[in-house]
Amino acid sequence: MKTFAALLSGPAGTTSVTAHFFGKQLVLHDLGISVEIDQLIVSVGGMEQPELFLNWLDTQGRQATLQPLGAEAIATVLQDAPASLQPPLHKLWRERKHNRRQVSGWLAGLTSAAVLAGALFWWQGSNAIGALAGLIPLSTEKQLGELALAQVRAQGQLAGSGAAQQAVHEIGQRLTQGSRYQYRWFVKQDDSVNAFAMPGGIIVVHTGLLRQASSPGEVAGVLAHEVQHVEQRHSLRQMITSLGWGALVAVTIGDISAVAAMLAHQAGAMYFSRDMEEEADRLGVQALQRARIRPDGMLTFFQKMRDEDSGKTAAPGWISSHPQTAARVQRVTALIAGTPCPNCLPLASSSWQAMKAALPAAGKR
Numbered sequence: 001m002k003t004f005a006a007l008l009s010g011p012a013g014t015t016s017v018t019a020h021f022f023g024k025q026l027v028l029h030d031l032g033i034s035v036e037i038d039q040l041i042v043s044v045g046g047m048e049q050p051e052l053f054l055n056w057l058d059t060q061g062r063q064a065t066l067q068p069l070g071a072e073a074i075a076t077v078l079q080d081a082p083a084s085l086q087p088p089l090h091k092l093w094r095e096r097k098h099n100r101r102q103v104s105g106w107l108a109g110l111t112s113a114a115v116l117a118g119a120l121f122w123w124q125g126s127n128a129i130g131a132l133a134g135l136i137p138l139s140t141e142k143q144l145g146e147l148a149l150a151q152v153r154a155q156g157q158l159a160g161s162g163a164a165q166q167a168v169h170e171i172g173q174r175l176t177q178g179s180r181y182q183y184r185w186f187v188k189q190d191d192s193v194n195a196f197a198m199p200g201g202i203i204v205v206h207t208g209l210l211r212q213a214s215s216p217g218e219v220a221g222v223l224a225h226e227v228q229h230v231e232q233r234h235s236l237r238q239m240i241t242s243l244g245w246g247a248l249v250a251v252t253i254g255d256i257s258a259v260a261a262m263l264a265h266q267a268g269a270m271y272f273s274r275d276m277e278e279e280a281d282r283l284g285v286q287a288l289q290r291a292r293i294r295p296d297g298m299l300t301f302f303q304k305m306r307d308e309d310s311g312k313t314a315a316p317g318w319i320s321s322h323p324q325t326a327a328r329v330q331r332v333t334a335l336i337a338g339t340p341c342p343n344c345l346p347l348a349s350s351s352w353q354a355m356k357a358a359l360p361a362a363g364k365r
């Protein structure tokens, strides 16, 4: 772990800092800031001599840039950067003579459609969507979420208040303290056992799932998982993957009717990769433990779903979009066993009884 001198430019101006890589983070220790490596975008510029930049968006979606100062600092970055950052570093820095002109300054026009499209062509790779999604401003993500929500709303039976929504809100708030997103919780009157997350912090839970849940802890387990699909921008990435970058460009330039039409076909039916599901489980368990909630609810709900899964031909919604239930039960069991949380308590919810009483009987709409 070697430190290097750098210049940090961001919304607050420009400061000299020392930085180092630690695990999967870039740490600016004198400022108490650490940035996840997968949030970093490498760029190269400079007129007289080549300069290297590490860029990211802060919690308010504003761009920050770290520039290692001098050859020695750059050498430290190239040597110490974690493996996941090595390919872009290698590609940009070592091949900079070829692409210097294109790279220089492309981040400046981040929100412009041409730049986004150009960046995608220029940097093709399996990580392109993940990394570029990290650069999309929160405001754009929220707009996409609002559009998706409008589609779900149009299908009807969506409640943003009432006893059931109140219970979901109360449990959800426990899990999202300190998040950069302002979460909104909805309950959809629908018998299928389902819950889903839309970009920008919108979580929808079906009454069928609430009926299946036998404790606040089980709802917390499902919500903890769904919240991570927002936090890790899985929902945003999936939306971009299925709609294409054109949708993002359309939102950015205000042409929302086209996007709304595209979303009509897929709102509420998002399928995530197995990696994303595992990440949501793992970070969901951590979020429960941070909130001092015993994570067993996630496990018991999965177990219940697994048993349903094997007994029926038509699996309930949350399971059909969340495959490999048996394997997940095993993984989450191991996860919980591996991170004991003696201070965690079973979750109590003051609105639980009222929620259960308010749920419509199955089969009635």
Ligand SMILES: [Zn+2]
Residues within 6 Å of the ligand: 225, 226, 229, 272, 277, 280, 322
């Ligand atoms: Zn999921």
